Amino acid sequence: MFANTQRRGRIVGGLAIAAVAALALSACSGGGDTGDGGDSGDGASTLTMWSRAATQIQSQAFVDTYNAKGGDQIELTIIPTDDYQAKVGAAAGSKSLPDLFASDVVFVPNYTSQGLYLDITDRIDALPFAADLAQSHIETGTWEGAKYVVPHTMDLSVLFYNKDLYTQAGLDPEKPPTTLAEFDEQARAVDALGGDISGTYFGGNCGGCMVFTGFPWIWGAGGEVMNDEGTESLLASDDAKEFYSVYRGLAADGIAGPGTPDETGATWVAPFPEGTIGVMPMPSTMLGSMPENTGVAPIPGIDGGESTFVGGDAIGISATSKNADAAWKFLEWTLGDEAQIDVLAKNNDVVARTDLAVNEYSEKDPRVVTINEVAGKGKTPYSLNFGAAFNDPNGPWLVLFRNAVLGDGSSIDADNEALTAVLGG
Known part of the structure; x- marks a missing residue:
């Protein structure tokens, strides 16, 4: 989510009305197969699936494991992340969407509002672990009261801190920040070590980075960043x-x-693994590339509490699929114990079910348990115009953030109004 800083929010909104209407007509609740389209002749179906390059590793692992079981087969196409929304928009207009397609979760409302996904409310609700699914993705x-997607891959924002630098700075390496003030104090303590050591680092010119890592400070304190409809900014609170x-x-x-004010996101995560950043x-997906003595903690609220930005991808069945039952069979399997533990957890990926947060693989690394558990306390912002408002490098959120953090902060209220204008536009 954080690295996709191109303007994407309104691409799907430009679909031809006639095409969208045709798709919506086929999106009946919990619909079964409308034909045998992908039947291979031996009773098994061949389903098509699209995923963006950002989640290729997890998507491919799911598909390879499922295909190896025999029976229905999934033909996965990986599409460059920056081309993904345009590809989906074009396919929707020509009614040539695949049976299954994933999406960066923040852009899912664009697709559900246009009728591109099949209503799978009854199927989701019938799952014995429905309440344990990542509810931010479901929500x-x-x-309009119907559920269209399930979690596919999960990416969370968490605090990483260098325990060696904490020890050198006289800090307790087992006590990461629990408030924004403590984050500030601990970063300053590490920075005082001098040399090439810095207390922290952030994407000062990356709107997506600061959404992903900034919003949890507000959520953890019980605040909100937008109204429920995603049409009004509350970022002047x-x-x-x-x-x-x-x-x-x-x-x-x-x-x-150094470089923080101009960091566009291209090298945002690079400094910490070099061992020169305190906190x-x-x-969370960066855990595998972290130095050995790296601590992980939830992002706290201003004065306590904790939260996370629940990013990653959600996936659903296209409204025009002729293999809805077979497609759901695959989705149901990806959410089951086998796939969640032996495909995701085994590779230190975040599981999509809170009841599986502690498992045979996560128990080997308490940091993974921390990441899995905080997923249930996080949020995913909901807005049809999220991309234009927050991810666009020329959009109003980055203007607000840079004026507030790299400027004197005098235009926060006016900048917030400009952000609302785009969200409600």
Whole structure:
């Protein structure tokens, strides 16, 4: 999610009305197969599936394991991440969507609102572990009371901190920050070591980075970043202003590493694994590339609590699929114990079910348990115009953040109004 900084939010909105209407007509609740389209002749179906390159490893692992079981087969096509939404939009217009297609979860509302996915409410609700699924993905994929997608891959924002640097700075390596103020204090303590050591680092010119790692500070404090409809920005609140103020001090005092003001996201996660950064929020998927003595903790709220941005991809059945039952069989399997544990957990990926947060693989590394458990406390923002408002490198969120953190903070209220104008546009 965080690295996709191109303008994407309204691509699907440009689909031809006639094409969308045709798709919507076929999206009946819990629909079964409408034909034998992909039947291979031996009773098994061959299903088509699309996924973006950002989640290729997990998607391919699911498909390879499923295909090896025999029976229905999945033909997976990996599409470059920056081309993905345009590809889906074109296929929707020509009614040539695959049986299954995944999406960056923040863009799912664009697809559900246009009728591109099949209503699978009854199928989801019938799962014995329905309540244990990542509810942020389910909620983001709910449109007018109907559910259209399930979690496919999970990426969370968490705090990483260098225990060796903490020890050198006189900090307790087993006590990461539990408030925004403690984050500030601990970053400054590490920075005081001098040399090439910096207290923290962040994407000062990356809107997606600061959505992914910034919103949890506000959520953890019980605040919100938008209204429920995703049409009004609440990023001029007292909690938001406290977040900006702390980050402004870290930047102004040189506590944030060199390059922070100009960081577009291209090298955002690179400094920490080099062992020169004390503490910073980052994607949980970076755990495998971290130095050995790296601690992991939830991102706390302003004055306590904890939260995370639940990113990653959700997946659903296209409204025009002729193999809905077979497609659901695959989705149901991906959510089951076998796939969640032996495909995801085995490779240190975040599981999509809270009841499986502690498993035979995560128990070997308490940091993985921490990541899995915080997933149930996180959120995924919901807005039809999310891309244009927050991910666009020329959009209003990045203007607000840079003025608030790298400027003097005097235009926060006006910038927030500009953000609302795009969200509600």
